[in-house]
Amino acid sequence: xxxxxxxxxxxxxxxxxxxxxxxxxxxxxxxxxxxxxxxxxxxxxxxxxxxxxxxxxxxxxxxxxxxxxxxxxxxxxxxxxxxxxxxxxxxxxxxxxxxxxxxxxxxxxxxxxxxxxxxxxxxxxxxxxxxxxxxxxxxxxxxxxxxxxxxxxxxxxxxxxxxxxxxxxxxxxxxxxxxxxxxxxxxxxxxxxxxxxxxxxxxxxxxxxxxxxxxxxxxxxxxxxxxxxxxxxxxxxxxxxxxxxxxxxxxxxxxxxxxxxxxxxxxxxxxxxxxxxxxxxxxxxxxxxxxxxxxxxxxxxxxxxxxxxxxxxxxxxxxxxxxxxxxxxxxxxxxxxxxxxxxxxxxxxxxxxxxxxxxxxxxxxxxxxxxxxxxxxxxxxxxxxxxxxxxxxxxxxxxxxxxxxxxxxxxxxxxxxxxxxxxxxxxxxxxxxxxxxxxxxxxxxxxxxxxxxxxxxxxxxxxxxxxxxxxxxxxxxxxxxxxxxxxxxxxxxxxxxxxxxxx
Amino acid sequence: xxxxxxxxxxxxxxxxxxxxxxxxxxxxxxxxxxxxxxxxxxxxxxxxxxxxxxxxxxxxxxxxxxxxxxxxxxxxxxxxxxxxxxxxxx
Numbered sequence: 001x002x003x004x005x006x007x008x009x010x011x012x013x014x015x016x017x018x019x020x021x022x023x024x025x026x027x028x029x030x031x032x033x034x035x036x037x038x039x040x041x042x043x044x045x046x047x048x049x050x051x052x053x054x055x056x057x058x059x060x061x062x063x064x065x066x067x068x069x070x071x072x073x074x075x076x077x078x079x080x081x082x083x084x085x086x087x088x089x090x091x092x093x094x095x096x097x098x099x100x101x102x103x104x105x106x107x108x109x110x111x112x113x114x115x116x117x118x119x120x121x122x123x124x125x126x127x128x129x130x131x132x133x134x135x136x137x138x139x140x141x142x143x144x145x146x147x148x149x150x151x152x153x154x155x156x157x158x159x160x161x162x163x164x165x166x167x168x169x170x171x172x173x174x175x176x177x178x179x180x181x182x183x184x185x186x187x188x189x190x191x192x193x194x195x196x197x198x199x200x201x202x203x204x205x206x207x208x209x210x211x212x213x214x215x216x217x218x219x220x221x222x223x224x225x226x227x228x229x230x231x232x233x234x235x236x237x238x239x240x241x242x243x244x245x246x247x248x249x250x251x252x253x254x255x256x257x258x259x260x261x262x263x264x265x266x267x268x269x270x271x272x273x274x275x276x277x278x279x280x281x282x283x284x285x286x287x288x289x290x291x292x293x294x295x296x297x298x299x300x301x302x303x304x305x306x307x308x309x310x311x312x313x314x315x316x317x318x319x320x321x322x323x324x325x326x327x328x329x330x331x332x333x334x335x336x337x338x339x340x341x342x343x344x345x346x347x348x349x350x351x352x353x354x355x356x357x358x359x360x361x362x363x364x365x366x367x368x369x370x371x372x373x374x375x376x377x378x379x380x381x382x383x384x385x386x387x388x389x390x391x392x393x394x395x396x397x398x399x400x401x402x403x404x405x406x407x408x409x410x411x412x413x414x415x416x417x418x419x420x421x422x423x424x425x426x427x428x429x430x431x432x433x434x435x436x437x438x439x440x441x442x443x444x445x446x447x448x449x450x451x452x453x454x455x456x457x458x459x460x461x462x463x464x465x466x467x468x469x470x471x472x473x474x475x476x477x478x479x480x481x482x483x484x485x486x487x488x489x490x491x492x493x494x495x496x497x498x499x500x501x502x503x
Numbered sequence: 504x505x506x507x508x509x510x511x512x513x514x515x516x517x518x519x520x521x522x523x524x525x526x527x528x529x530x531x532x533x534x535x536x537x538x539x540x541x542x543x544x545x546x547x548x549x550x551x552x553x554x555x556x557x558x559x560x561x562x563x564x565x566x567x568x569x570x571x572x573x574x575x576x577x578x579x580x581x582x583x584x585x586x587x588x589x590x591x592x593x
Contacts, residue, residue: 073570
């Protein structure tokens, strides 16, 4: 790989110590609290910043060396992909819609994470966490750039990927991921680190990247596999940072425990709700499926998260109730989410479809307790409607959850035939939430969540381009009839098959 | 019992790493996925520089693993010679 380097004089631990210790000085002409204004108000107590340890002990020279090597590998593959019409090697045209959802919904989160970690890094008085946050901030910017570059090769040929930055701040289903990071970034620096570093990166990110990348590999998308793996190679470091944050906070002062537990409860739920989109993607959008959402949940959350929270018991941390609720819901959410995206397919910048009979059989096998009983009849009914020339598009805008901003379609954990509604009263207004956990989050910080920019409310208030669907889509920068509607009959489908020479 | 795991991209760089891990961790198991291999073990998993160097016939810096790492769990203890994943309360 590399030419043999002369043995370094210092060992790994010493090199890391020199990077992260003894860099501080005591300010003399400004009080410390003016230099680090955000470090006290969350109530977290830190006594010794030097107790921070980054287990990977990556020094700056190694960081740049390995990141440079990752980039060279990735861009060689992206070039080869573009030179060889790699977009025509994917399993079929349905697959490409995964990438639309990714560039619209996930890549902007990488950019948000870049900003968030830059801000958090600035806020910490300790050099150890500051350097870790700095590296992660640079990583996240790299992820955003590599994803934009990779997916730009698809944007040349397919619809819906032309203006993700504009869409991300406006479109109804994209307010779900956007609000997640806006919520985290507008919290204090410690909460931000727990929210993204631990709850999202450590507990949940495996569910996003690992099956997604294996899915891309299985569906012939060489370029995406490689940006994904290139990003994921950084994620291992981020996850480790997330776990380190938790240990550091809990070891510094016993008073930190209830605050950290509260953040875990909140952010594990926020993250789980956000991943409903990934659940739908895994179970419905990948033409060739690697594993089901339910299986991934068992592997990465029940088994691995179980081990993690058992380990953290020694600090007094307990597994968040949110993850237990999500475990009950694991056999439902992908079906409910996809059904909703299908319903509102006229207002989405990706295509939707009814699963094929073979895919429905796969669902029955993977979800023996729920699919045939609750969801198959609905999809079969929609397939019949489509066959009769009456493809179903919902004409009414849905009510959104004030906290997670997802349309209120999730069911009661104890009754999958009943939609779950919760409401809170605050200063003379009613606020609606989709679950006990979203209600608790709202009730704990109502002043924050009453400011939520809810796309449906905004449309009804006349702030989104006009009253008709066409006006709103124009304001979203969607091309009516090209970016939206069913995959069947779409321009993407016609082009893909024509270029492939399929009849 | 709590399991730890580590996953790598499936490629030429990682084959000897996986082989070394399997040699150094009796009882460890591998699972193959498209483009990815995952190794799990009860409670603890160690990656030894020396074992990898014997297999590839050159010096190896354990941080080269970063290039092909996909995911892992457990507490990490890394030195120049060993990279250890473990759960403390299993």
